[in-house]
Amino acid sequence: MKTKVFFIAPLALLLFLSEVKAIDVSSSKKTVRKVRAIDKSALIAEVTRNLEYDFAKASIRNAYYDNLNKLVKLVIEDDYVVSLRGHADSIGKYKPNWVLSEKRALAVKNYLVSKGVKKDRVVAIPYGSTIPIATNKTPEGRQKNRRVEIRLKEINK
Known part of the structure; x- marks a missing residue:
């Protein structure tokens, strides 16, 4: 026992x-x-915070490159597609603002692609001054409207 x-x-x-x-x-x-x-x-x-731009400029501000590099890593490692929506304030004429908003979105796309994101994973869409998120009557509001919005969508496998 x-x-x-x-x-x-x-x-x-x-x-x-x-x-x-x-x-x-x-x-x-x-x-x-x-x-x-x-x-x-x-x-x-x-x-995915908005990138803001100087008046009539399409160049990316130095302060945004760290976040863009993190975005690159996230998109590559976790299989995302990116939508870049370019915007402008309402100062000036419609067509030049449309072109400027496209240049802003394309500048971000080109940067992401240069860092290894596949070109077909990024779409750049211009909106000109058609979708403000703030008033165009103040300098602060116009600054917020000069932007590129970044949206992510995970690729379902």
């Missing part, structure tokens, strides 16, 4: 500990997934 207890007790303890480890590993994986999802959401929010 003592030999049965001697073999069964350690075996039960071993099974119990293996179950505990399995639960710990499983729950830690879920926690890691949740943390990664939160981190990824924060990263997406960060890299």
Whole structure:
């Protein structure tokens, strides 16, 4: 009888500990997934902020390159497509603003492609001054309207 207890007790303890480890590993994986999802959401929010431009300019400001580099990494590693929507303020005529908004969106597209994003994963769309997000009556509002909006869509496999 003592030999049965001697073999069964350690075996039960071993099974119990293996179950505990399995639960710990499983729950830690879920926690890691949740943390990664939160981190990824924060990263997406960060890299999809509007890029603002100087008056009548299409060149990307130096302050945006870090986020654009993060965007490149995200698009390549996680299979996203990118929509770049160029905008202008309402100062000036319709057609030149349309062309300027296209140049802004294309400048961002060209940068992403130069860093390794496939050209067919990025679309640049001009909107001119047709969709303001702020008033065009103040300098601050016009500044917000001179922008490129970045939108991501995950590719379903």
